[in-house]
Amino acid sequence: MRSRPIVSLLAASSAYALPELSLSKRDRHNNGATTHYARSVGLNKRADTVSSNIFDVESWSFGGAYYTNVSVGTPPQLQTVILDTGSSDLYFDSSSAETCQTSGPESCQGGTFDKTKSDTYNEFEASPAFNTSFGDGSTAVGPYGQDMIGIGDVVVSPVQFGLAEEVDTSTGYSIGLLGLGYSTNEAVSGTTDFYENLPEVLARSGEINSRLYSIYLNDADANTGTILFGGIDKTKYKGDLTTLNLIPAAFGDGQSTAIVNQFITTVTGASATVNGRKKELWSGGRDGVSAYSSNNALPVLLDTGSTAWSIPSSIFNNLILPQFPYVDRQGLCPCSHASSSDSLTLEFGGKVSIDIPARQFIVPVINSTTREPVPYSRSEDACAFLLVPTDPSSDGSLYEPIGDAILRSMYVVFDLDNGQVSIAQANVNSTDAPDIVTVAAGPTGVAEAVSGVSTAPPNTWSIAPEVPGATSAFSVVTAATPLGTATGVGAVPASAQVEGEEEGGSSTSSGGKGGKSKGAAAGRVSMGSMELNVLCGLAIWLVAFGCGVGLIV
Secondary structure, three states, X not given: OOOOOOOOHHHHOOOOOOOOOEEEEOOOOOOOOOOOEEEEEOXXXXXXXXXXXXXXXXXXXXXXXXXXXXXXXXXXXXXXXXXXXXXXXXXXXXXXXXXXXXXXXXXXXXXXXXHHHOOXXXXXXXXEEEEEEOOOOOEEEEEEEEEEEXXXXXXXXXXXXXXXXXXXXXXXXXXXXXXXXXXXXXXXXXXXXXXXXXXXXXXXXXXXXXXXXXXXXXXXXXXXXXXXXXXXXXXXXXXXXXXXXXXXXXXXXXXXXXXXXXXXXXXXXXXEEXXXXXXXXXXXXXXXXXXXXXXOOEEEEEOOOOOOEEEEHHHHHHHHHHHOOOOOOOOEEEHHHHHOOOEEEEEEOOOEEEEEEHHHHEEEOEOOOOOOEOEOOOOOEEEEEOEEEEOOOOOOEOOEEEOXXXXXXXXXXXXXXXXXXXXXXXXXXXXXXXXXXXXXXOOOHHHHXXXXXXXXXOOOOEEOOOOOOOHHHOXXXXXXXXXXXXXXXXXXXXXXXXXXXXXXXXXXXXXXXXOOOOOOOOOOOOOHHHHHHHHHHHHHHHHHHHHOOOOOO
16 A cells, blocks of 8 residues: 555555564663653754664465554554555554454554544644545545654654545555655645655654665565664675666656656566576666666666566566466466575666575465465465566556565665665575664765765756755654564564464475465465455456456556
C-alpha cells in the first residue's frame, strides 16, 4: 500500500506482512527520564545516527513486507507500520475505523491509534484531508493529525500523519505505513499542504545531518535487517559503494517531470545463471533519462514497499521466463530451487553489478491461517517466483518498482538532498559488530564518510526540496523504554510466526525450503483467510503470462 504511480499487484498485496523495526540511539543519556519520555535534547547537539532493525514476516500476506514498530501519542500507543521507500506519508489506522472492529482477513493487524486517549494529539486538518488510494485498490481516508512519534529511543514532536478512519483493503490485512520518500509525493490536497515526513523531521530536529538513510534488508531467511538514518554501516556491504544520480519520472507521452522526487535509477544490464550456465539477457543499456527510450535499459523505482520486481511483460516473457523453465504458469516452483546455485546479476546505472541468489527471489508460500508452508507436491513446499510481468501503468509512467526480491541483495544509501543513491553488494547474514559512520550534509558527504566510493557528479536535475519550515518547530526527547529491540524470529509477533520456524528464520517443515516465500499454492491448496487474496494474485499472474496483460496499478 503506497501512494505512488505504479506498484505490481503481487507487490502491492505484499504490503501486509509483519516485521518489526528496532532503533538504538548512540551517545544518548536518560538523565531526567519521566514515565514515558526523557529530557529534551538540544537542537544544536552534534548530529547522530538512528539505527534500527527491520523485520520481514511470511505469514501475514501474499508476498511479505518489511515493517517497523513506532509509537504515537501520550501515553504512547504502539503501532506496526510498513517501511516504504515508494511512499511518503506516515499514517495509522484509527481505532474507530469499521475495518478495525473485525477479526477477518482485512482486519487491522498493525495496531490502531485512539486519538481520544492521547493527551498530546492535535487534529491539524479535518477529514477527508488525508485521502489516498493504492495500486491494489485499497483506500484510506481521514484527518491529518499531529502528535509525538517514537521510533527506537527517539521521540519527536509535533509530527504530522494521516489517521485512516475509513479503510478499505481488498488484498489482505490493513496496516499503517511509514513512507520514506520525498515529501512532494504525499497525499495532500494541494501543493501548499506538503508536510515534513520522518526523514525531514529527523534532519530538521538535528538528529541527523541531512535527509539520508541506509537500508539493509538482509537475507530472505534472516528475519532481521537494518535501517540507519543519517549514516552508513560499513559492515553491511561488500566492496565499495557506487553513487548514482537519480532520474526524473517520465510518462508515455514522452514528458518528464524534470524533477527528482522518487528513487528512480536504471538497470542497464542483466544476466541469469541457471544450472551452472550463464546467459546474458541484455547489456550496454543507457543510463539517465535516455533509458526511457532505450531497448536495453529498464528504469526502476527502488521500492521497499514492493515485494517483487515488476518487469515489462514482453521482456519477462521473452528474456526472463525462458531461463527459469521450472517456474510454472502460476508463478510457482518447488522450493528446492531456492537453495540451488541459480542467480541473477543486474547492472545499475552502467556502474555497479549486484548478484542476487535464487533464495532472494524464490521464496516459500505460507498459509496465513495455519502459518505453515503450502505444499507444492508430496515431497516439496511451494515457492513463488518474485519476478513478475507487468504492462505499462494506467497513468503512462515508464518505470516499474524493483522490490524486496532484489533489494535484499543490495545495500542502498538513499540521499534525498543530493538526488542520489549509493549502492553496494549486501553483506548478508553479517555477524560483525556494527561499524557506523555519520554522513555529513553536502554533495561529498558519502564519499567523505567512507573510503573507496565511486562518486558521481552533482545531479543536474532539479531535486525536490524540503518542506519550508523552522527548525525550532520540532522538539526531541528520548524514550524511557526503547522500541523494537528484539532480533531474529523473536522480533516477529507470535500471531505471525511461521510454524516450525527457528531462530535465524529457517523452517523445520518437510519439503524443500529456500528463502522466504511469497506466492500461492496450486489450485488444490486452501489458503485460509488469505485465499481470495492469493487466488486473485495468481489469476493476474496467469493473465500477464499468457496474454501479455500486466499487473497494472
